[in-house]
Amino acid sequence: MKKNKLRILCPNGHLGFAPTKEGSFKLGAETKPDYYCCDSGSDDIGPGPLGNDDCVSPRAWQKHDLELMLLASRKQNVPMIIGSSGDTGSNSRVDMYVEIIRELAQEHKLEPFKLVYFYSEVKKDYLREKLKNGITIEGLDGRKDLSPGELEATDNIVAVAGIHPFIKALELKADVIIGGRSSDAAIFAAPAVYNGFSESNSYYLGKVLECASFCAEPYGAKESVIGTITKDDVKVTAMHPEQYCTIASVAGHAMYERSNPFFEYFAGGKLDMTDCSYIQIDAKTTQITGAKFIPIEGNMKVKLEGAGKVGERYMGIVGVRDPYTIKNIDKVIDWAREQAEERLGKEGYQIFYHIYGKNAVMGEMEPVQDTKSHELGIVVEAISEDKDLAKEAAIIGSRQIFYARLPEVKGTAGTAAFLIDEVMPTSPAHRWTLNHTVEVDDPMELFTLIETEVTL
């Protein structure tokens, strides 16, 4: 039976990253939406979680958010869809979410339901083979095409799913879908396309819903919104009693986190928002028409994300209060670097000085040259493949700030204040090695779907 409209609730722009607010979620759930959909991942969190294969958010927060969605969707017997499980969407995070869903089913003695999950990880061998056969793995956002060296420097890779694995799961009549890494908009577009709505409206629906209340005003994250799609339009409504989806907030959201507000790229095509028009239809709802989906010509391209470990990492924290030392902080840092080199040589480690109060946040982009702070906080970041060397570099790089030799310094008992007189091990340093696309013949080529029943 074809529906003439479909309503999707999105509770959170990044499930589990900060807990979903329950008040607006419950208000939304009372309206009985057709689907509960949420994205749980982001590349905003840096390369560490993917490289290390772990989460940035506590399991308890993720379970909290999944519990809200699972109970509401099972009560109504409508599907629930999650993409990019556990921040990164790696296989281990999908397994963790599947485990949480099973735990929740037990805890709440839920009636049996069908769970379909899919993996998004890509093996290095798959890409090695492509490179060997002369196939280009195209760089995105100004990156060079993938080289064998960058591939070998990579620890973990995920492919960013479009709508295809979600649609397969819906065709299998899944009650709960747990996705690996996915395009955030695809999580919402998939059920709309599956129910026969146009790709243009479906992808726009996904685009506007993916960050939940970020498309509403006043600003307030983690509140639920509901998107409604018909054959003619998309509408988005804020569920929080004091939030509103206005023309400004919805149109403004179209440009959030992307270089260009007119185009959004997906596996299989792009969404052109150039001719979108926005109408406020009630205080909390804005209607959008005019988005156009343009399918890709030729083979589909799937985005790849990869992260690789750079080394073990230690950090030291050092304060400086003496105004003369602050004025000469660059000389102090040069001194500390020289002392590190004298002891450790120039190779095998890196030291970065993050000078809060000067330019730690903006680095070379900082236009303020004249430091006005009366104190500086310096985070010394030392990295090496050799853990002991990273530690020693962090110690020497921090402690030599204390022994800086400045000709006119009055305080000769030490030129730095230590917060702790040791250095701290941190998560290893990683970097994003892949932000590329790979051409595939079959949209499911990189994704493995698993179908299962959850029973008590």
Add this chain to the structure above:
Amino acid sequence: MKTKKLYQLAKTIRSKNAGVDRITFDIIFNEEANYLLVKQSKVLTVDSVARIFNVSIDRICDFVEYDPAFAIKFTIQRKRPSGSPGEGDIFGCQQYPPLLDIEIPMPSE
């Protein structure tokens, strides 16, 4: 000539990652009049933002005046990807403050 600072005219001035290799900046206005005033002043251009942020012009990879949202938007290529060793702003969300105090000439009464 009288001027106003950009923060007095705009509703939102923000920066945020646009993927792992770029940071995008949004300046959004409540009223069309303020938007047009800033847009037509040509104080914000590819050249001027490159100068403000001390980057070469080729690192400004997008510059858009976006009428539906009364917004001016530009994007800067990061020197290194977000979260790389030595990088200080993983989300890219504290890079906008140099825009706040930009002086916009006001039309004479």
